[in-house]
Amino acid sequence: MAQDDLVSEIARLPFPEMLNRTLALEYRFIVSYPRLIDRMVDVEKTVDKESEVVKILKQLGQESVYHCDYVMRIIRALGGEPTFNFEIIADMPDIVHHCEEQLEREMLTLAIYRRAKSLAEDRIRANVWHRVANRLASLLFRRASQPTTKGPILELLEKLIAAERSHVEKMDKVIRILQLQR
Ligand SMILES: [Fe+2]
Helix, strand or coil: CCHHHHHHHHHCCCHHHHHHHHHHHHHHHHHHHHHHHHHHHHHCCCCCCCCHHHHHHHHHHHHHHHHHHHHHHHHHHCCCCCCCCCCCCCCCCCHHHHHHHHHHHHHHHHHHHHHHHHHHHHHHHCCCCHHHHHHHHHHHCCCCCCCCCCCHHHHHHHHHHHHHHHHHHHHHHHHHHHHHHC
16 A cells, blocks of 8 residues: 555544554564664674664664653543554565665654644644643643643644654665665
8 A cells, every 4th residue: 555545544543543553653663673783783794883874773763762652642641542553573684675664664654643743733723622732731741831832732743743754864864874885
């Protein structure tokens, strides 16, 4: 299925369910990036452990941990239940190809957060989420007494979008570095 169709399909899910899809992707990143590093540094010995590639992949893995935490908090604040329904990660016969697949997953994650943000904006505009947004503000930031013009859900989603945009760029860079080494 083309990525645009997949994103449209996911966007039709109830909001917490939609975010559960990104939770699965983020969880997969947490597992995949250290595995990729181990494979390149210790098994194939094609990349140095102090290299830029390793630094980038470590950062992507660590940030995915925070993202999981953010997403779980949003889902719970909306009355949903976070689920960890991720597929088994297969072998990695070709590292560059595996990195290209990771890039596609980073792009998918970014696309879902973007779609979630526009849906959240629609709902906030329609006044549906004010109560939930206030509750989330007190849960997440403990600053309900200092309301911002945007809802805290939007703020969190914007942070996630900015981070994922940089993950896409960094993963693209990793692929270019690895291709040059071939
Ligand atoms: Fe990411």
